[in-house]
């Protein structure tokens with residue numbers, strides 16, 4: 632993305648100008664800078680940067696997977712309380728903010744989009760929590776010290792989904808707990824996951840094919856259940 636968006640202040644200005652701070656439908660305790668529809672945000676960003684072909688403004692919406700996972704963390708704070716947490720493909724930062732609210736020891740949110748990094752910082756401040764927003768692709772890396780790995784709505788493209796799946800597997804092998812929020816996107820590795828909870832997430836008409844989407848919290852199937860090795864972690868047990 633353009634150098635302009637790498638300037639944090641310019642990115643923050645775009646986020647603020649394209650959105651309004653309002654409560655998240657399924658998680659009204661959290662407020663985010665949210666847009667009402669994606670196209671005008673996209674156009675505004677292209678005009679501001681003088682560039683075309685930018686990523687969709689994922690950061691301007693609370694996706695179904697993120698809303699469900701944020702709700703789950705607030706309803707099950709013991710999942711993250713006192714533990715180091717990573718929110719991968721964080722977008723607006725919703726899941727990271729919920730983890731911080733639930734008492735996580737330290738929360739790091741990763742996204743490759745500089746506008747998402749700006750949005751995460753603004754949204755964390757608006758909710759009075761500390762989240763470290765990092766603009767980096769760490770899917771090929773090992774992340775040492777993370778106890779809980781959170782992933783919401785990151786299985787929408789085949790290549791990305793494959794990389795996220797391998798990242799999750801490596802985290803599991805190291806002993807991290809993994810929780811996934813997903814409505815059942817095309818590339819979700821369902822055969823490797825078991826459902827923990829389900830939510831009907833409302834208010835999604837601007838970005839989905841229906842206003843309400845049934846969305847599930849998933850955990851990797853424990854290796855002891857006789858499935859693939861390397862996918863057994865503590866999150867595989869009901870929270």
Ligand SMILES: C[S@@+](CC[C@H](N)C(=O)[O-])C[C@H]1O[C@@H](n2cnc3c(N)ncnc32)[C@H](O)[C@@H]1O
Pocket residue numbers: 686689690692693694695696697698719720721722723724725726741742743744747767768769770782783784785787791
């Ligand atoms: C559909 S959004 C989900 C955002 C948020 N988790 C939620 O549920 O509201 C997917 C996000 O993944 C990010 N993303 C895509 N590839 C990534 C990568 N390799 N590393 C980190 N984030 C990535 C996108 O920039 C986008 O913000």
